[in-house]
Amino acid sequence: MGPNQKTGLPRGTIVIGGGAIVFLALLGAAVFLFTSLPDANVFNDRVAKIFEENDALVRPSEINLLMVLGQSGTTFAEVLSSYRIIILTLLVLSFCLLALSLYVLHTNNALNRRLLEIERSGLHITSLVLNREQKIVAINNMEFTLTDNAVETLSVLCEARLDDEIISGLALEAAISGKHSVDCDEAAGATRIKRLRDHLGNQLLSQLLIKHIARQGYMLTISPDVIRIT
16 A cells, blocks of 8 residues: 555555544534524423413413414424434435445555556466466466476476475476486576476467467557557
8 A cells, every 4th residue: 555645644544534534524513413403392392481471361362373383383393303304314325425435445445556566566367277288377368388398397386386385496307307306406497497487488478468460470469558669
């Protein structure tokens, strides 16, 4: 995870920090809204207080007026409750969108990191299948033919890698030739490695860089937009 050029902080830390700030802002706005809204029964309380303070209101018209006020207070309480539900729904939706945005940013950051690793390493090998009988090695989705010597060399290297071992040229030559390591030469194993590199390297270049078109010639397989000649 590469640091940010201006702040020197990792991108993941910046994303998490920004998300935390937005989350706290939304939480503060939610608390402010719910504390600012009046109580749903405040209107009914005021009407009840009018009833208590005005015992002289006995005429039918006055009583009807107070009843209308009481019904208005009930309606106001219902509307205010619905507003609270709407605000709560919008806040939950905002939190969900924030979580989704953070997930997308995190995923995008991980993909960018992965692409940078692939770009640095050049060829990113995800699978290697060696077929000794057919003398073919499949690297990713590309198949390459091998010579007998290349098959034996690559086979020994694969077995050593599966055992998480580093094999010397002397041990490589002994494993392939069947001789005792005392009777083998380090240079012979190094020569086998060089031949395998040359053989696979030529085929890799043919697959990834230089393409041969029958009866026409050769061309690069890369996009002309990436070529710069200085």
